[in-house]
Amino acid sequence: MRADQILHPTEAGLYCPPGDFYIDPIRPVPRALITHGHGDHARAGHGAVMATRQTLEIMAIRYGSDFTESRQVADGQIRVGDTTVSFHPAGHILGSAQIAVQPDKGPKIVVSGDYCRRPNPVCAPYEPVPCDIFVTEATFGLPVFRHPDPLDEMARLRASMEEFPERQHLIGAYALGKAQRVISLARQAGVDGPIAIHGALQRLCDYHVEQGIDLGELIPATAADVPAQLVIAPPSAFASAWVQRFRDPVIGFASGWMQVRARARQRGVELPLVISDHVDWPQVTQTIRELAPSEVWITHGNEDGLMRWCELHQIAARPLRLVGYEDEPE
């Protein structure tokens, strides 16, 4: 069986005919395999969903327990139609997985979803899975993206908090994954006092704590006067009246995009923190070298840069041009 008969893009998302399932579909489908809980990969309304236990629980928190008709925890090797699938840690957010698809006849395909190779205190590390075809993201698929050590970024946050002790520091971070990672990193960097969180983060932070991730003392950032110098909120909160309770705050944003000044300026960010949950350029190219697949498929992001790199290194590659995935989703 040819590779594109095993997996190919459709309007609803990546479809696997021998297994009759979709991976991270953007529309309701009868059977979906989900890599991780971010809203653009994990949507409500499918007939059946297979994902890691944590991803299923996160979907239930976000969409309600009736987000799908039936669900199955991905564990070990699982037969789906004429294929065998398995889930492997992707290092992106809590519960995130790569999905390996082994058809009865034909090449083994690994769909990595969004992945990251830098150690992340809130999730299991990325695990390399040998394969014939490696399906990768290219969110940061340009050689300018070399994300620094996140603890160095935290040192910059600490320095600013010391330089402006009377100003609260409001850090924008996506509600699932990034927010908890920033809190956890802040703890590692020595922020001991209470950290205030926007209401939209409460349930997801609680869930991380239930999963054994220590986030320290968190207080709600809902009162008129928030008694914490560090406040974490989803980016959307910065456009709302919520932010008006803070007097002269330092506005920060934690994202891989903050590496490019123009991007940080567009957002009006005073303290850009380059903290990413995606592979940067050295990581994505290193991963392709390491796995040495016979072919690389690129799902979304800056695919032109990665396509060119593959061409220069004589690695067969093609863009899938999947639509519906955001740069760095919420």
Next chain:
Amino acid sequence: MKSFANLLERLAFTAARNAKLRILRHYLEQTPDPDRGFALAALTGDLKLRAVTPKLLRGLMAERVDEQLFALSYDFVGDLAETIALLWDGDQDDDVPLRDAVALLSDTGRTALPTAISAMLDRLGPSERLAFLKLATGNMRVGLSARMARLALAEMGDPQVKDLEEIWHGLTPPYQPLFDWIAGGTRPEHAAKAPFRPVMLSTPVDLDQLRALDPADHIAEWKWDGIRVQAVNDDGVRRLYSRTGEDISGSFPDVIEALNFDGAIDGELLVRRGADVAPFGDLQKRLGRKVVGKAMLDSHPAGLRVYDLMIWDGRDLRDLPHQDRRAILQKADFGSDRIDVSPLLDFATWDDLAALRADPPSIVIEGVMIKRRDSPYVGGRPRGPWFKWKRDPMVIDAVMLYAQRGHGKRSGFYSDFTFGLWDGDVLVPVGKAYFGFTDEELRELDRFVRNNTTERFGPVRSVAPKLVLEVAFEGLNASARHKSGVAMRFPRISRIRWDKPAPEADRLQTLKDMIP
């Protein structure tokens, strides 16, 4: 270099002036000489280094990175120095002293330069690479003026801003004597001729306040709408300074050529055509130019109208009473027809002066100046001896069209407003205003914006055109760059007209008719 790179980055992203000052002060307090002096000079544009061309930098990249990947990257990042800083493949992360980078960029010969730059980039981490490349291309863009640098320095020790202004132009990087002085050492002597001397400034006044004063103790003269300057010829060394001590000689070679006297004079810089003084907009065309072409010099000739003498024929007049300085001024010969004396106004009572102020003989007059006859020339803004009594601002009723979120203390509030006037049945944007209202009014405006949003573009919202704002402004220029054809000076919101229906706001033509 690490702390310098960090300083540049913090300044580049910090909008609030006080926060910038604190960041700079901390840097200057914590960094040793001579690095802090070089950093200061780099920020204020006083560091003269070999200019590294974009071509040279592109050449260095071409040897290292695939052309197509470079083009994709540059396209994404949008800034050459930043693209190279991010793309450069190096895993060293030395903390090279800033003085070494400065030495490299001032002492290296042209042929050795590419190799030297390349070797330096190899030693640095990404943030320091960017700082080095910004230094090399002479393009800091962190929004820090020499005036702000002096404010930060003034917070570090006893010398005040006016003391620093006075010696500033005699100093050269890395300013060791300056830092020694701030640390409690002796004041540096003027190293250069034609120094800047602190300018005497006035405070605003109104008729009620004037009534408490005796008109006989005061003189009055027109307040011209140009730029207050200090012109110096010290033993043949000629300089033109703005009132904050920026050296603007380069933009005004015609004025420099006219300084055929020995002294330091205080006056207004104006564009003049024969006996007529041109509007401020004409002067604005001459500002900030590094090179002024002959055509511009012919079409926009600049000159001075003198208010006061500070130094004249080798004598410091500043301690004399104003009337004595004025007597010398009346008889002075400036040796050029580009320089004349600001005439005194004839008045016996404050009401006489009010009548003159209400009907000035030129549109380039923005009010009257009132000065005590016995006042010595004192740098800074002493309260009392000098007053400015400006004309009432012009006002127009406009409709709010867009609102943008503010920063700092106004984070989360829609506080920057674009307003428009009627042209037929469309509203044409004519300007932007972001102050003039109280905190309470800001909350009301913010609520209005949120409840009347029609579209969102990032931090900007367009609002239903229903709120009329009374906008006050100081003047108008015709402008080809603005869609409306006019540019307002110093617009601010003077009243919020909750009561007035939008269709009754003013028309664009009404505004155009106000152009002088």
